[in-house]
Structures are given as structure tokens and as C-alpha cells.
Amino acid sequence: MTTCPELERVLYIEDEPDIRLVAEIALRQVGGLNVITCAGGEEGLSLIHDFMPQLIILDVMMPGMDGPQILCKIRDLPEFKTTPVVFITAKVQADEVEQFKRLGAANVISKPFNPMTLADDVRAIWAACYE
Amino acid sequence: MKGQDAVNDLLSRTKAIVETIVDGVITISDHGLIETVNPAVEKIFGYRLDELSGQNVSMLMPNPYQREHDSYLSNYLSTGEKKIIGIGREVTGRRKDGSTFPLELAISEMEVNGQRMFTGIVRDISLRKATEEKLRELLTRTKAILDTIVDGVITISDRGCIETVNPAAEKIFGYRLDELSGKNVSMLMPDPYRHEHDQYLKNYLHTGEKKIIGIGREVTGLRKDGNTFPLELAISEMEVNGQRMFTGIVRDISERKETEEKLREAMRRVHEQRIKDEFIATVSHELRTPLTSIKASLELIIGKAVAKGSDQEKILITIAHKNSDRLLLLINDILDISKIESEKMKLNFRRVLLHSFLETAISDNQAYAEKHHVKFVLMDCPRKLHIYVDPDRLMQVMSNLMSNAAKFSHQNSQIEIEARRRNDGIRITVRDYGPGIPLDFQNRVFEKFTQADTSDKREMSGTGLGLHISKAIIERHHGELSFDTVVGKGTEFHVDLKQQLQRQGSPQ
Numbered sequence: 001m002t003t004c005p006e007l008e009r010v011l012y013i014e015d016e017p018d019i020r021l022v023a024e025i026a027l028r029q030v031g032g033l034n035v036i037t038c039a040g041g042e043e044g045l046s047l048i049h050d051f052m053p054q055l056i057i058l059d060v061m062m063p064g065m066d067g068p069q070i071l072c073k074i075r076d077l078p079e080f081k082t083t084p085v086v087f088i089t090a091k092v093q094a095d096e097v098e099q100f101k102r103l104g105a106a107n108v109i110s111k112p113f114n115p116m117t118l119a120d121d122v123r124a125i126w127a128a129c130y131e
Numbered sequence: 132m133k134g135q136d137a138v139n140d141l142l143s144r145t146k147a148i149v150e151t152i153v154d155g156v157i158t159i160s161d162h163g164l165i166e167t168v169n170p171a172v173e174k175i176f177g178y179r180l181d182e183l184s185g186q187n188v189s190m191l192m193p194n195p196y197q198r199e200h201d202s203y204l205s206n207y208l209s210t211g212e213k214k215i216i217g218i219g220r221e222v223t224g225r226r227k228d229g230s231t232f233p234l235e236l237a238i239s240e241m242e243v244n245g246q247r248m249f250t251g252i253v254r255d256i257s258l259r260k261a262t263e264e265k266l267r268e269l270l271t272r273t274k275a276i277l278d279t280i281v282d283g284v285i286t287i288s289d290r291g292c293i294e295t296v297n298p299a300a301e302k303i304f305g306y307r308l309d310e311l312s313g314k315n316v317s318m319l320m321p322d323p324y325r326h327e328h329d330q331y332l333k334n335y336l337h338t339g340e341k342k343i344i345g346i347g348r349e350v351t352g353l354r355k356d357g358n359t360f361p362l363e364l365a366i367s368e369m370e371v372n373g374q375r376m377f378t379g380i381v382r383d384i385s386e387r388k389e390t391e392e393k394l395r396e397a398m399r400r401v402h403e404q405r406i407k408d409e410f411i412a413t414v415s416h417e418l419r420t421p422l423t424s425i426k427a428s429l430e431l432i433i434g435k436a437v438a439k440g441s442d443q444e445k446i447l448i449t450i451a452h453k454n455s456d457r458l459l460l461l462i463n464d465i466l467d468i469s470k471i472e473s474e475k476m477k478l479n480f481r482r483v484l485l486h487s488f489l490e491t492a493i494s495d496n497q498a499y500a501e502k503h504h505v506k507f508v509l510m511d512c513p514r515k516l517h518i519y520v521d522p523d524r525l526m527q528v529m530s531n532l533m534s535n536a537a538k539f540s541h542q543n544s545q546i547e548i549e550a551r552r553r554n555d556g557i558r559i560t561v562r563d564y565g566p567g568i569p570l571d572f573q574n575r576v577f578e579k580f581t582q583a584d585t586s587d588k589r590e591m592s593g594t595g596l597g598l599h600i601s602k603a604i605i606e607r608h609h610g611e612l613s614f615d616t617v618v619g620k621g622t623e624f625h626v627d628l629k630q631q632l633q634r635q636g637s638p639q
Binding site: 018019022026030061090091111112114115116 | 415416419420421423426428431
């Protein structure tokens with residue numbers, strides 16, 4: 001058992017600007033996390049080394065690179081081989097959760113999410129990775 | 132002298148003919164003794180001339196003909212009754228080596244120097260007989276094939292008249308042979324093909340332009356009973372005794388067409404279903420995405436994460452939030468319905484301890500109890516019984532039944548949850564002491580988009596799909612969802628699960 005470090009830096013990639021905004025409020029203002037949101041995989045990958053997120057949240061269905069594709073790119077980077085990645089999706093079904101986990105996701109959050117508990121939910125996933 | 136020359140000439144000519152023809156020529160006396168034979172006779176019977184001369188001709192016949200011959204000859208001489216003479220017939224010959232063979236025999240009578248004599252001309256017909264036999268066998272075989280194949284075979288003349296029809300063709304078209312023989316083949320075709328056929332045949336004979344011959348195609352046939360059917364037709368042309376004829380091979384393909392049609396229909400349905408599934412999945416995603424922003428925004432306001440507003444603003448925000456919740460429930464239920472209807476609902480069966488499952492159901496649905504000021508109570512339940520179910524889906528059913536019970540209960544009443552063994556299975560019951568289900572609504576309880584009117588109107592948040600979905604989920608478990616209700620007293624909903632009992636390993 002490893003001691004669980006404090007979760008501070010979260011990167012959230014989401015193509016919907018409205019959802020980006022509410023998620024930012026939920027994670028930053030409600031949850032007190034240092035969060036950067038961006039609209040797509042390329043933007044996210046371009047700033048990942050400067051920001052060094054401890055956890056990454058990916059929307060699943062996006063134009064261009066989708067969540068699973070971005071996950072593959074992230075895993076290609078030596079510094080992010082084991083960084084917890086959480087999928088967030090509006091198309092969630094019991095069997096899909098298992099499928100996303102097999103792809104290497106730490107867990108799945110379904111939309112609509114509860115903004116008042118989103119940061120806590122993310123922290124719980126983070127803690128579970130260190131159990 | 133000149134006359135003698137002429138006679139000599141004739142004699143030598145006759146001799147040359149007799150010695151070279153392939154037929155055997157034998158002359159016998161009226162006692163049946165051989166006088167002369169030509170070389171062909173030697174060859175046919177295998178005897179040398181000197182072995183035959185002066186012998187009774189019956190030596191060239193097998194028994195019983197050998198014995199009969201003498202009496203036959205004397206009978207003829209005394210009565211004049213002919214059996215072969217001047218007629219010719221097929222008889223059996225016997226060679227020197229004892230073998231017998233069919234021969235054609237013609238006998239003529241003559242008088243030489245006042246002496247009655249007979250000339251027999253014999254031809255070995257074994258080869259012809261063998262050929263005939265082979266031909267007959269071939270014919271029998273061909274006929275057997277024609278009689279037994281499932282394809283209809285019809286031959287017609289170059290004028291379109293039916294000449295032969297095999298049994299399969301009779302069966303296919305429903306006519307007997309005698310009803311078809313000599314008729315125009317166009318009687319087996321419906322209009323307009325019937326009228327075109329004669330013209331078509333004439334045209335072909337004239338121009339050689341083929342439309343079906345040697346190609347084969349699908350056409351329409353007409354049965355005796357007037358029904359038409361699809362048939363596959365192949366036509367070949369032949370010449371019989373210098374006469375041009377056509378053979379048509381017809382196969383009734385109604386069944387095959389039907390199967391093809393069914394297959395096409397099934398594939399079309401699969402395709403439509405896939406489009407529908409994709410559409411519903413997309414719609415569900417597209418609806419949830421804006422709803423995520425709406426709900427989250429409202430929740431952030433209600434959760435006081437953002438600036439505070441007036442009381443009235445708060446009420447309106449609450450209404451908006453409550454209805455966005457309701458919209459989400461509706462989207463989820465519609466997605467479930469579409470899964471049920473396309474038979475795409477996957478169940479993940481697991482072994483679950485029933486007692487703790489029901490305890491979880493009560494704690495998970497506590498919010499409903501609080502909202503409606505009622506109390507969920509776990510009554511009887513076997514402590515160590517396991518059930519084999521999809522716990523997520525069964526929990527969905529429990530939530531539906533418990534929220535319905537809470538919604539329709541009087542304040543401060545209790546809602547009882549219990550499980551009992553029943554017959555081969557287990558029955559889970561959710562019991563409320565509410566107003567009961569009105570009689571006129573009872574038969575529509577499980578229909579889609581149905582909701583009984585709640586008298587106090589304090590709650591209208593259901594989707595009207597819950598019980599329909601619950602029933603389908605229980606049926607997918609091979610179980611049954613039913614209810615007992617007494618107006619004014621209350622309602623019990625029963626989940627009956629069969630053969631899903633599993634005992635825990637023996638307790639210490």
C-alpha cells in the first residue's frame with residue numbers, strides 16, 4: 001500500500017464549451033482543484049508537459065481524436081505511463097464501463113454528473129488508484 | 132452352244148453371288164438333308180462344308196427345335212401348313228462349338244428336277260440383337276430418369292405442340308399427360324406470355340434470334356387450377372428424324388423464391404433495427420449532452436457555488452432543476468424501452484445474498500421515503516439465501532416499486548418489503564397501505580406511458596414507463612411481476628423469481 005498523495009492538478013479534455021465551463025466551476029470553485037480544461041486532444045497533449053497533471057479526465061465522444069485515442073497517445077509518453085485517466089461520457093452502460101476499464105481507464109463518470117460532488121468523485125477514484 | 136454359254140455365265144454369276152453374300156444360303160431336300168451351303172454358312176455355324184453335306188439340317192438348331200424340325204417338315208409336306216416358309220422369322224441357331232445365337236431365317240420352296248427342295252437364308256443377328264438390347268436398356272434408363280427427376284421435362288414440336296411430358300411436369304402444372312398431349316405449350320403460360328409465345332417461336336425459326344433457348348431464365352407458369360408460380364426454364368433444341376424439336380426443363384421455384392423473400396425481409400429488418408439502435412443511442416447521447424450543462428448549471432446555483440439570488444429566483448431554479456431531473460429519467464427510460472423492444476437488454480447475472488440486497492434497496496431508496504414521509508421496513512426474509520440475478524437491473528425494479536409505493540402512500544405510513552419462498556422460487560413483495568389501484572386502471576398498469584391519477588397531485592414526476600420496464604426486466608429473469616390491490620386498503624407488488632435459489636455453503 002502506497003501513501004496517497006494529495007490530488008491537485010487535473011487536466012480535463014472536453015469538446016462542449018458549456019460542459020467545460022460548468023466542470024471547471026465544479027472542480028475549481030466547488031472542489032478546490034487546480035484544473036485546466038481544453039477542447040481537444042491536440043491542445044491537451046501540447047500543454048501536458050508544462051502542466052504535468054496528476055489525473056486526466058477525457059470526454060469519450062469528440063470530433064477528431066476521441067477519448068480512447070487520446071488515452072493511447074498519453075500512454076505513449078513515458079511520464080504519463082501510469083497517470084490515472086477517467087472517462088466521462090453521456091453514453092454509459094454497464095458493459096461499456098468494463099470496456100473502458102479494459103482500455104486502461106481508472107474509472108468512468110457518467111453524464112449528467114453532479115457538479116457539487118464531481119471533485120469528490122474524482123478524488124475517490126484517485127484514492128482508489130493508491131489502494 | 133451359245134445357249135450353253137449363257138447358262139454357264141448365269142451359273143457362274145449366281146455362284147459368285149451366293150459365295151460372297153454375308154447371308155448364309157442352305158438348300159435342303161424334302162427330307163431335311165443338307166444339299167448345298169455357301170461359305171457364309173460355314174462361317175456363321177463354324178462347320179466345314181464336308182461336315183454339313185448330307186446331314187440333317189436340324190443339327191444347326193438347338194433343342195427342342197432340333198427334335199421338332201423333322202416332324203414339322205413332314206407335317207408341312209402332308210398338310211401344307213406353313214410356319215416359316217415364305218414368312219421368315221427369328222429363330223435360334225446352334226454353332227459347332229455348341230453356342231447358340233439369334234438368327235433371322237427366311238425359307239423358300241422350289242422344285243429342282245421334280246424334286247421338292249427348300250432354300251434357307253440365314254443371317255446372324257447376335258450383334259443387332261445386342262445393340263437392340265443396349266438401346267432398350269438405354270431407353271428404360273432414360274425413361275426411369277425422366278419419370279423420377281423432380282424437374283419437369285416437356286418436348287414440343289417446332290410449332291409449339293406438346294409431344295411428351297414427364298410425371299414431374301404433370302405434377303408441377305397439375306395436368307395429366309392426355310390433357311397436354313398435342314396441345315400448344317402456351318397453355319402452361321399466363322397472359323401476356325401465352326399470346327407472345329407463338330410469335331416468339333415463329334420469330335426464332337425465321338431469324339434464329341434466341342431469347343430463352345440455350346440460356347435459361349425465370350418465367351411465370353400457369354397451373355391447371357389457374358394459379359401462377361415462378362419457374363426456372365431451360366430450353367434446348369434438337370433434331371429427331373429430321374424434325375426440329377425443343378426440350379424444356381422446368382423447375383417450380385415457388386419455395387425457393389419464398390425462402391429468398393423471407394431472407395431478404397429478415398435482412399431488411401436487421402438493417403432497420405440497426406439503424407434504429409444507432410439512432411436511439413445517438414439521440415440518447417445528444418439529449419444528455421445539453422442536459423449535462425443545464426443540470427450542472429442549476430445544481431451549481433442551488434449548491435450556492437455561485438452568487439445568491441432572491442427567493443423567487445430560487446423557486447424558479449428549483450422548478451427548472453426538478454424538471455431537468457425528470458427529463459433525464461425519461462431519457463433513461465426511453466433508452467431502456469428501446470433496449471427491451473430490440474431485445475438488446477443484456478443482463479449480467481451474479482450470485483447475490485438476498486437479505487443484504489434488500490437492505491441495500493432500502494438504504495438506496497431512502498430519499499423517496501424522506502420525500503414522501505413514509506418508512507421502508509424489511510419484514511420476513513431468509514437470511515442465508517442467494518439469488519442469481521442481474522443486481523443492477525433488479526435494483527432498478529426495486530427502486531421503481533418502492534418509489535411508486537412511497538408516492539401512493541399516506542404520510543407516516545409504512546411500506547413493507549419482504550421475501551418468502553414460494554413453490555420453486557422466491558417471491559419479493561413490496562406492500563403499501565395506500566389507496567390501492569383503481570379498478571379501471573388495473574389492466575393498464577404495465578402499459579407504456581400510463582400513470583394513475585394521484586388524488587392529491589403532490590407528485591407528478593414519474594415517466595409512466597417504470598412498471599413496463601420493470602415487468603420486462605423480471606421477464607428477462609424468467610420471472611413474473613404481478614400485483615394484488617384492494618381499493619382503499621393498499622397494494623402489493625410481487626416479484627416472482629423461479630429456480631434462482633441458491634443455498635449458501637453450510638453455515639458453521
